[in-house]
Amino acid sequence: MNPGRARRPAPPPGLLVVDKPAGWTSHDVVGKARGLVGTRKVGHAGTLDPMATGVLVLGIERATKLLGHLALDTKTYLATIRLGVATTTDDAEGEELSAADAGGVTDAAIDAGVAALTGDISQVPSTVSAIKVDGRRAYERVRAGEEVELAARPVRVGRFDVVDRRREGAVLDLDVVVDCSSGTYVRALARDLGAGLGVGGHLTALRRTRVGPFTLAHARTVETLVGEAEGDAGRASLSLDLDAATDTAFPRRDVDAAGADDLAHGRPLPASGVPGTTAVFGPDGHVVGLVADSDGRARPVLVLAPA
Known part of the structure; x- marks a missing residue:
């Protein structure tokens, strides 16, 4: 690498919702997105046939861990x-x-x-x-x-x-x-x-x-994303950052600093009484992780807080 050239920082984690064009495989879209957002850490949920167009949900950076938990049924x-x-x-x-x-x-x-x-x-x-x-x-x-x-x-x-x-x-x-x-x-x-x-x-x-909860209103075309990447920012922006993505996809639960610290370290929280998976947000407004009630406690399903 050229020592005089700074490495571009990784993009923030979140979801990129693409309006897939006809003739593209879902893997084609992932490959294109890697270049447009500037990271190899891109995955997709809900495969679309090449002939189909429309909503394809991509996870970026840490949000790739989120894909298997999204209710896209x-x-x-x-x-x-x-x-x-x-x-x-x-x-x-x-x-x-x-x-x-x-x-x-x-x-x-x-x-x-x-x-x-x-x-x-x-x-x-x-x-x-x-x-x-x-x-x-x-x-x-x-x-x-x-x-x-x-x-x-x-x-x-x-x-x-x-x-x-x-x-x-x-x-x-x-x-x-x-x-x-x-x-x-x-x-x-x-x-x-x-x-x-x-x-x-x-x-x-x-x-x-x-x-699931993601529609064409969240989606952008490949042409729009290419235009963003060629603009001043130098990369395509996300459709939803990690906080917005989890707030959209799951019931929300807010906790205090002690609760956020517990979940960030994999410790359970008091039961929420909400069926299914819940997104837990700390006092700073950022998502800490996902929990689900089990045996009288809200146990971690996925910790999303950065290390």
Whole structure:
């Protein structure tokens, strides 16, 4: 290293919420973010398929430890389902498996098919998913020419609303809004809706608008982040610093200096009576760590205070 050139300090810890562009993998976004914020310590939560756009949550520096504790178990998507064509991947990137005239599919039949796929359902994931089968990703096995059968799993689709319908010749495009649990595949909803209607179906567009408490309102495009990094600051700024991120994602508990010191050293606190994980803040307004009640005490889940 050039001794006359000062090393750039590490960025503060926090979350960077990115509006992922189409064609990028989640790993691509992490790699780009490392250069834009100036650290190798970047991780992501809630993987998005390359064809999908929208909310991708990245942890920066110490906030990477936070990612595994965030309640990201509910998500919202905007999607377009094309009825009349089934594909090998259940989306537009796959090869056509079958085609049928969807012109005769009625609105009532669509509504009934959607209703059957709403609520607590059993869903077979798409074979090109990242689910591991005997140690290898399902999509890797499919691309290697192997036959892959995945077991059905319980998922919850809290909302499955058709907001627009466009009939174009033999195909029918549906714009939908989906609220669902983690592990739900919107591609599989498209596949199963088309199969139930007897015409086949696949996904042509997918945009995630929310994951847990983080929405597009928190997100910025890669172009915006690049512009910030090329500006006077020399790096992209975070969407939420560590304090704001934990305050957004967890119930808040404020403690005095003695309580903050106890938690910073891994000692339990008096029980809070709040179910689940709570973020504890010291008298200086900064987060100290996460706790959860157990055996009558609020025990440390993660200490975030700097060493």
